[in-house]
Amino acid sequence: MISDALDARLRAAAAAEGLLDAAFDVMDSPIGPLLLAATPQGLCQINFRPDPEEALERLARLYGPRVLRSSEPLRGAQRELDAYFEGKRRAFDLPLDVRGSGFTGRVLVELGRVPYGEVVSYGELARRAGNPKAARAVGMTMNRNVLPIVLPCHRVVGANGSLVGYAGGLDTKRFLLELEGSLPQSIKL
Amino acid sequence: MAQRDSGPEPGMDSSKGHRMGAMTLPPFERLYLAHREDVHASLRRLLGRERADDAFQETFLRALRAYDRLAHADNLRAWLLAIARNVALDELRRAQTVDSAAAPEPVARTEEPAGYEQLAELAGQLPAKERAAVVLRYAYDLDYDTIGAALGSSGEAARQAASSGVRRLRKELS
Numbered sequence: 103m104i105s106d107a108l109d110a111r112l113r114a115a116a117a118a119e120g121l122l123d124a125a126f127d128v129m130d131s132p133i134g135p136l137l138l139a140a141t142p143q144g145l146c147q148i149n150f151r152p153d154p155e156e157a158l159e160r161l162a163r164l165y166g167p168r169v170l171r172s173s174e175p176l177r178g179a180q181r182e183l184d185a186y187f188e189g190k191r192r193a194f195d196l197p198l199d200v201r202g203s204g205f206t207g208r209v210l211v212e213l214g215r216v217p218y219g220e221v222v223s224y225g226e227l228a229r230r231a232g233n234p235k236a237a238r239a240v241g242m243t244m245n246r247n248v249l250p251i252v253l254p255c256h257r258v259v260g261a262n263g264s265l266v267g268y269a270g271g272l273d274t275k276r277f278l279l280e281l282e283g284s285l286p287q288s289i290k291l
Numbered sequence: 292m293a294q295r296d297s298g299p300e301p302g303m304d305s306s307k308g309h310r311m312g313a314m315t316l317p318p319f320e321r322l323y324l325a326h327r328e329d330v331h332a333s334l335r336r337l338l339g340r341e342r343a344d345d346a347f348q349e350t351f352l353r354a355l356r357a358y359d360r361l362a363h364a365d366n367l368r369a370w371l372l373a374i375a376r377n378v379a380l381d382e383l384r385r386a387q388t389v390d391s392a393a394a395p396e397p398v399a400r401t402e403e404p405a406g407y408e409q410l411a412e413l414a415g416q417l418p419a420k421e422r423a424a425v426v427l428r429y430a431y432d433l434d435y436d437t438i439g440a441a442l443g444s445s446g447e448a449a450r451q452a453a454s455s456g457v458r459r460l461r462k463e464l465s
Protein backbone atom coordinates (compact mmCIF):
# COMPACT_ATOMS: atom_id res chain seq x y z
CA MET A 103 0.00 0.00 0.00
CA ILE A 104 1.10 3.53 -0.77
CA SER A 105 1.27 5.61 2.39
CA ASP A 106 -0.47 8.99 2.46
CA ALA A 107 2.88 10.63 3.10
CA LEU A 108 4.42 9.06 0.01
CA ASP A 109 1.41 10.05 -2.07
CA ALA A 110 1.57 13.65 -0.83
CA ARG A 111 5.33 13.78 -1.39
CA LEU A 112 4.98 12.73 -5.01
CA ARG A 113 2.16 15.17 -5.70
CA ALA A 114 4.15 18.05 -4.19
CA ALA A 115 7.35 17.09 -6.05
CA ALA A 116 5.55 16.88 -9.39
CA ALA A 117 4.25 20.42 -8.95
CA ALA A 118 7.52 21.78 -7.55
CA GLU A 119 9.41 20.46 -10.56
CA GLY A 120 6.98 22.18 -12.90
CA LEU A 121 5.90 18.90 -14.46
CA LEU A 122 2.16 19.53 -14.36
CA ASP A 123 0.05 21.12 -17.06
CA ALA A 124 -2.55 21.69 -14.35
CA ALA A 125 -2.87 20.97 -10.63
CA PHE A 126 -6.21 20.84 -8.87
CA ASP A 127 -7.60 20.51 -5.38
CA VAL A 128 -10.92 20.82 -3.59
CA MET A 129 -11.44 23.28 -0.71
CA ASP A 130 -14.33 23.82 1.67
CA SER A 131 -16.11 27.14 1.70
CA PRO A 132 -19.31 28.65 3.09
CA ILE A 133 -20.88 28.20 -0.35
CA GLY A 134 -19.90 24.54 -0.51
CA PRO A 135 -16.81 22.74 -1.78
CA LEU A 136 -14.90 24.52 -4.53
CA LEU A 137 -12.60 22.88 -7.03
CA LEU A 138 -9.54 25.03 -7.72
CA ALA A 139 -7.09 24.49 -10.55
CA ALA A 140 -3.83 26.17 -11.52
CA THR A 141 -1.41 26.00 -14.41
CA PRO A 142 2.24 27.03 -13.96
CA GLN A 143 1.06 30.54 -15.00
CA GLY A 144 -1.49 30.87 -12.25
CA LEU A 145 -4.98 30.08 -11.00
CA CYS A 146 -7.04 28.98 -14.00
CA GLN A 147 -10.34 27.61 -12.67
CA ILE A 148 -12.71 27.80 -9.73
CA ASN A 149 -15.61 25.43 -10.00
CA PHE A 150 -18.77 25.22 -7.93
CA ARG A 151 -19.39 21.59 -8.83
CA PRO A 152 -16.26 19.86 -7.63
CA ASP A 153 -16.56 16.64 -9.57
CA PRO A 154 -12.91 15.58 -9.87
CA GLU A 155 -13.67 13.07 -12.62
CA GLU A 156 -15.24 15.68 -14.84
CA ALA A 157 -12.59 18.24 -13.88
CA LEU A 158 -9.82 15.85 -14.92
CA GLU A 159 -11.18 15.59 -18.44
CA ARG A 160 -11.84 19.30 -18.71
CA LEU A 161 -8.40 20.31 -17.44
CA ALA A 162 -6.61 17.78 -19.65
CA ARG A 163 -8.51 19.02 -22.69
CA LEU A 164 -7.76 22.67 -21.97
CA TYR A 165 -4.23 22.59 -20.62
CA GLY A 166 -2.63 19.21 -21.39
CA PRO A 167 -2.70 15.62 -20.06
CA ARG A 168 -0.34 16.08 -17.12
CA VAL A 169 -3.11 16.82 -14.64
CA LEU A 170 -2.63 15.81 -11.01
CA ARG A 171 -4.34 16.60 -7.75
CA SER A 172 -1.82 18.61 -5.74
CA SER A 173 -2.61 21.04 -2.96
CA GLU A 174 0.64 23.00 -2.85
CA PRO A 175 0.16 25.04 -6.05
CA LEU A 176 -3.29 26.08 -4.80
CA ARG A 177 -2.40 27.00 -1.25
CA GLY A 178 -2.06 30.72 -1.97
CA ALA A 179 -5.44 30.88 -3.69
CA GLN A 180 -7.02 28.89 -0.89
CA ARG A 181 -5.64 31.26 1.73
CA GLU A 182 -6.95 34.32 -0.12
CA LEU A 183 -10.35 32.75 -0.65
CA ASP A 184 -10.56 31.78 3.04
CA ALA A 185 -9.79 35.39 3.98
CA TYR A 186 -12.35 36.65 1.47
CA PHE A 187 -15.09 34.45 2.95
CA GLU A 188 -14.15 35.65 6.42
CA GLY A 189 -14.64 39.23 5.22
CA LYS A 190 -10.94 39.98 5.73
CA ARG A 191 -9.97 40.37 2.08
CA ARG A 192 -11.56 42.63 -0.51
CA ALA A 193 -9.28 42.06 -3.49
CA PHE A 194 -7.30 39.10 -4.77
CA ASP A 195 -3.61 39.30 -5.40
CA LEU A 196 -2.93 36.10 -7.31
CA PRO A 197 -1.29 35.23 -10.59
CA LEU A 198 -4.13 34.20 -12.92
CA ASP A 199 -4.14 32.19 -16.11
CA VAL A 200 -7.10 33.68 -17.96
CA ARG A 201 -7.59 32.81 -21.59
CA GLY A 202 -9.93 35.07 -23.51
CA SER A 203 -9.32 37.14 -26.60
CA GLY A 204 -11.11 39.93 -28.45
CA PHE A 205 -14.27 41.27 -26.87
CA THR A 206 -14.41 38.43 -24.34
CA GLY A 207 -10.91 39.28 -23.18
CA ARG A 208 -11.82 42.98 -22.79
CA VAL A 209 -14.96 42.05 -20.85
CA LEU A 210 -12.93 39.91 -18.45
CA VAL A 211 -10.41 42.69 -17.93
CA GLU A 212 -13.22 45.15 -17.15
CA LEU A 213 -14.90 42.58 -14.92
CA GLY A 214 -11.72 42.29 -12.90
CA ARG A 215 -11.90 46.05 -12.26
CA VAL A 216 -15.38 46.04 -10.72
CA PRO A 217 -14.53 46.69 -7.07
CA TYR A 218 -15.66 44.85 -3.96
CA GLY A 219 -18.94 46.17 -2.66
CA GLU A 220 -20.18 47.49 -6.00
CA VAL A 221 -22.42 46.06 -8.70
CA VAL A 222 -22.58 46.83 -12.38
CA SER A 223 -25.20 46.00 -15.03
CA TYR A 224 -24.54 43.74 -18.01
CA GLY A 225 -25.06 46.73 -20.32
CA GLU A 226 -22.67 48.93 -18.37
CA LEU A 227 -19.97 46.27 -18.45
CA ALA A 228 -20.53 45.93 -22.21
CA ARG A 229 -20.07 49.70 -22.55
CA ARG A 230 -16.85 49.62 -20.52
CA ALA A 231 -15.53 46.83 -22.74
CA GLY A 232 -16.20 49.00 -25.80
CA ASN A 233 -19.53 47.73 -27.13
CA PRO A 234 -22.61 49.12 -25.33
CA LYS A 235 -24.98 46.94 -27.36
CA ALA A 236 -23.35 43.67 -26.34
CA ALA A 237 -25.12 43.09 -23.01
CA ARG A 238 -26.13 39.59 -24.10
CA ALA A 239 -22.60 38.70 -25.09
CA VAL A 240 -21.50 39.93 -21.67
CA GLY A 241 -24.11 37.64 -20.11
CA MET A 242 -22.66 34.74 -22.06
CA THR A 243 -19.12 35.60 -20.95
CA MET A 244 -20.28 35.77 -17.31
CA ASN A 245 -21.99 32.42 -17.69
CA ARG A 246 -18.76 30.87 -18.97
CA ASN A 247 -16.48 32.59 -16.48
CA VAL A 248 -14.05 29.91 -15.26
CA LEU A 249 -12.74 32.05 -12.38
CA PRO A 250 -15.87 33.11 -10.51
CA ILE A 251 -15.39 35.01 -7.22
CA VAL A 252 -11.87 36.11 -8.25
CA LEU A 253 -13.21 37.53 -11.52
CA PRO A 254 -16.36 38.83 -9.81
CA CYS A 255 -19.20 37.96 -12.17
CA HIS A 256 -21.47 37.92 -9.10
CA ARG A 257 -21.16 41.74 -9.17
CA VAL A 258 -22.88 41.90 -12.56
CA VAL A 259 -26.67 42.25 -12.22
CA GLY A 260 -29.67 43.28 -14.31
CA ALA A 261 -30.29 46.98 -15.07
CA ASN A 262 -33.25 46.85 -12.66
CA GLY A 263 -31.12 45.31 -9.91
CA SER A 264 -32.38 41.75 -10.42
CA LEU A 265 -29.76 39.07 -9.95
CA VAL A 266 -30.54 37.44 -13.35
CA GLY A 267 -28.39 34.31 -13.12
CA TYR A 268 -25.24 32.69 -11.77
CA ALA A 269 -23.33 29.52 -12.57
CA GLY A 270 -23.13 28.72 -8.86
CA GLY A 271 -26.87 29.32 -8.38
CA LEU A 272 -28.70 32.51 -7.38
CA ASP A 273 -28.39 31.67 -3.67
CA THR A 274 -24.64 31.78 -4.03
CA LYS A 275 -24.77 35.07 -5.91
CA ARG A 276 -26.98 36.52 -3.17
CA PHE A 277 -24.61 35.19 -0.47
CA LEU A 278 -21.55 36.78 -2.11
CA LEU A 279 -23.23 40.16 -2.61
CA GLU A 280 -24.49 40.11 0.95
CA LEU A 281 -20.99 39.26 2.18
CA GLU A 282 -19.72 42.30 0.29
CA GLY A 283 -22.60 44.45 1.58
CA SER A 284 -23.82 45.25 -1.91
CA LEU A 285 -26.99 43.23 -2.39
CA PRO A 286 -29.25 45.51 -4.47
CA GLN A 287 -32.13 46.98 -2.43
CA SER A 288 -34.78 45.52 -4.68
CA ILE A 289 -33.53 42.01 -3.86
CA LYS A 290 -33.36 42.48 -0.12
CA LEU A 291 -37.14 42.99 0.09
CA MET B 292 -8.50 -1.21 -12.37
CA ALA B 293 -5.12 -2.38 -13.48
CA GLN B 294 -5.03 -4.62 -16.48
CA ARG B 295 -3.72 -8.09 -15.84
CA ASP B 296 -3.10 -9.23 -19.37
CA SER B 297 -0.22 -7.04 -20.37
CA GLY B 298 2.27 -9.87 -20.74
CA PRO B 299 5.98 -9.13 -20.66
CA GLU B 300 6.88 -5.51 -20.14
CA PRO B 301 7.82 -3.70 -23.31
CA GLY B 302 10.65 -1.21 -23.56
CA MET B 303 9.93 2.49 -23.64
CA ASP B 304 9.38 2.34 -27.36
CA SER B 305 6.85 -0.47 -27.41
CA SER B 306 6.23 -1.34 -31.01
CA LYS B 307 2.91 -3.03 -30.58
CA GLY B 308 -0.42 -1.36 -30.89
CA HIS B 309 0.48 1.89 -32.60
CA ARG B 310 -2.68 3.74 -33.41
CA MET B 311 -3.05 5.99 -36.38
CA GLY B 312 -4.51 9.45 -36.28
CA ALA B 313 -5.44 11.59 -33.32
CA MET B 314 -5.18 10.19 -29.84
CA THR B 315 -5.80 11.60 -26.42
CA LEU B 316 -3.82 10.68 -23.39
CA PRO B 317 -5.88 10.20 -20.25
CA PRO B 318 -5.32 12.75 -17.47
CA PHE B 319 -2.22 11.64 -15.56
CA GLU B 320 -4.14 11.47 -12.27
CA ARG B 321 -6.21 8.60 -13.64
CA LEU B 322 -3.13 6.68 -14.70
CA TYR B 323 -1.49 7.29 -11.34
CA LEU B 324 -4.50 6.12 -9.33
CA ALA B 325 -4.98 3.02 -11.46
CA HIS B 326 -1.38 1.77 -11.37
CA ARG B 327 0.43 3.24 -8.38
CA GLU B 328 -0.04 0.12 -6.25
CA ASP B 329 1.31 -2.14 -8.98
CA VAL B 330 4.28 0.16 -9.53
CA HIS B 331 5.07 0.24 -5.82
CA ALA B 332 4.71 -3.54 -5.50
CA SER B 333 7.03 -4.02 -8.44
CA LEU B 334 9.63 -1.71 -6.89
CA ARG B 335 9.34 -3.44 -3.52
CA ARG B 336 10.12 -6.74 -5.18
CA LEU B 337 13.24 -5.37 -6.83
CA LEU B 338 14.54 -3.01 -4.17
CA GLY B 339 12.93 -3.92 -0.86
CA ARG B 340 10.46 -1.77 1.03
CA GLU B 341 12.95 0.80 2.26
CA ARG B 342 14.24 1.91 -1.11
CA ALA B 343 10.96 1.44 -2.97
CA ASP B 344 9.50 4.77 -1.83
CA ASP B 345 12.21 6.93 -3.36
CA ALA B 346 12.12 4.87 -6.53
CA PHE B 347 8.33 5.22 -6.61
CA GLN B 348 8.58 8.98 -6.67
CA GLU B 349 11.33 8.91 -9.28
CA THR B 350 9.26 6.56 -11.45
CA PHE B 351 6.27 8.87 -11.61
CA LEU B 352 8.39 11.99 -12.06
CA ARG B 353 10.14 10.32 -15.00
CA ALA B 354 6.76 9.31 -16.37
CA LEU B 355 5.49 12.88 -16.09
CA ARG B 356 8.57 14.23 -17.86
CA ALA B 357 7.84 11.99 -20.84
CA TYR B 358 4.06 11.74 -20.70
CA ASP B 359 3.02 14.57 -22.99
CA ARG B 360 5.41 13.33 -25.68
CA LEU B 361 4.07 9.77 -25.72
CA ALA B 362 3.19 8.61 -29.21
CA HIS B 363 0.23 6.49 -28.12
CA ALA B 364 -1.90 5.68 -25.11
CA ASP B 365 -1.77 1.90 -25.37
CA ASN B 366 -0.86 -0.23 -22.40
CA LEU B 367 0.15 2.59 -20.11
CA ARG B 368 0.46 0.15 -17.21
CA ALA B 369 3.24 -1.69 -19.02
CA TRP B 370 4.85 1.64 -19.86
CA LEU B 371 4.85 2.66 -16.18
CA LEU B 372 6.19 -0.72 -15.06
CA ALA B 373 8.98 -0.46 -17.64
CA ILE B 374 9.95 2.93 -16.23
CA ALA B 375 9.83 1.48 -12.70
CA ARG B 376 12.13 -1.33 -13.78
CA ASN B 377 14.58 1.14 -15.28
CA VAL B 378 14.53 3.24 -12.13
CA ALA B 379 15.15 0.11 -10.05
CA LEU B 380 18.03 -0.95 -12.32
CA ASP B 381 19.57 2.52 -11.99
CA GLU B 382 19.19 2.31 -8.25
CA LEU B 383 20.75 -1.17 -8.07
CA ARG B 384 23.61 0.03 -10.24
CA ARG B 385 24.10 3.13 -8.12
CA ALA B 386 23.94 1.21 -4.85
CA GLN B 387 26.47 -1.24 -6.22
CA THR B 388 29.02 1.49 -6.85
CA VAL B 389 28.30 3.54 -3.73
CA ASP B 390 28.02 0.79 -1.15
CA SER B 391 28.43 -2.77 -2.25
CA ALA B 392 27.70 -4.04 1.27
CA ALA B 393 24.23 -2.47 1.53
CA ALA B 394 21.68 -5.23 1.86
CA PRO B 395 18.11 -4.18 1.17
CA GLU B 396 15.32 -5.38 3.43
CA PRO B 397 13.45 -8.50 2.45
CA VAL B 398 10.55 -7.80 0.15
CA ALA B 399 7.13 -7.47 1.70
CA ARG B 400 4.24 -9.82 1.06
CA THR B 401 1.90 -8.64 -1.69
CA GLU B 402 -1.68 -9.62 -2.28
CA GLU B 403 -1.17 -10.31 -5.96
CA PRO B 404 -1.58 -13.97 -6.78
CA ALA B 405 0.42 -14.14 -10.02
CA GLY B 406 3.30 -16.62 -10.09
CA TYR B 407 6.04 -14.10 -10.16
CA GLU B 408 4.86 -12.36 -7.03
CA GLN B 409 5.30 -15.69 -5.28
CA LEU B 410 8.74 -16.04 -6.76
CA ALA B 411 9.65 -12.55 -5.60
CA GLU B 412 8.35 -13.29 -2.15
CA LEU B 413 10.43 -16.42 -1.91
CA ALA B 414 13.42 -14.61 -3.32
CA GLY B 415 12.99 -12.01 -0.60
CA GLN B 416 14.74 -14.41 1.77
CA LEU B 417 17.87 -14.54 -0.38
CA PRO B 418 20.99 -12.39 -0.03
CA ALA B 419 20.58 -9.09 -1.91
CA LYS B 420 22.60 -9.92 -4.98
CA GLU B 421 21.10 -13.37 -5.47
CA ARG B 422 17.62 -12.00 -4.97
CA ALA B 423 18.09 -9.25 -7.54
CA ALA B 424 19.55 -11.72 -10.02
CA VAL B 425 16.72 -14.24 -9.51
CA VAL B 426 13.94 -11.64 -9.78
CA LEU B 427 15.46 -9.87 -12.77
CA ARG B 428 16.06 -13.16 -14.56
CA TYR B 429 12.86 -15.06 -13.84
CA ALA B 430 10.28 -12.35 -13.15
CA TYR B 431 11.54 -9.74 -15.61
CA ASP B 432 13.08 -12.06 -18.13
CA LEU B 433 16.24 -9.99 -18.55
CA ASP B 434 19.34 -11.60 -20.00
CA TYR B 435 22.41 -12.14 -17.83
CA ASP B 436 24.50 -9.44 -19.47
CA THR B 437 21.84 -6.83 -18.67
CA ILE B 438 21.50 -8.12 -15.12
CA GLY B 439 25.26 -8.16 -14.71
CA ALA B 440 25.48 -4.57 -15.89
CA ALA B 441 22.71 -3.56 -13.50
CA LEU B 442 24.44 -5.22 -10.59
CA GLY B 443 27.82 -3.79 -11.46
CA SER B 444 29.32 -7.14 -12.37
CA SER B 445 29.57 -9.45 -15.35
CA GLY B 446 26.96 -11.58 -17.10
CA GLU B 447 28.74 -14.67 -15.83
CA ALA B 448 28.63 -13.41 -12.24
CA ALA B 449 24.92 -12.65 -12.66
CA ARG B 450 24.32 -16.18 -13.95
CA GLN B 451 26.15 -17.64 -10.97
CA ALA B 452 24.24 -15.42 -8.52
CA ALA B 453 20.92 -16.46 -10.08
CA SER B 454 21.76 -20.13 -10.10
CA SER B 455 23.03 -20.15 -6.53
CA GLY B 456 19.86 -18.25 -5.57
CA VAL B 457 17.74 -20.90 -7.26
CA ARG B 458 19.71 -23.68 -5.55
CA ARG B 459 19.16 -22.01 -2.20
CA LEU B 460 15.43 -21.67 -2.90
CA ARG B 461 15.19 -25.33 -3.88
CA LYS B 462 16.87 -26.33 -0.65
CA GLU B 463 14.49 -24.19 1.39
CA LEU B 464 11.45 -25.54 -0.45
CA SER B 465 12.38 -29.17 -0.08
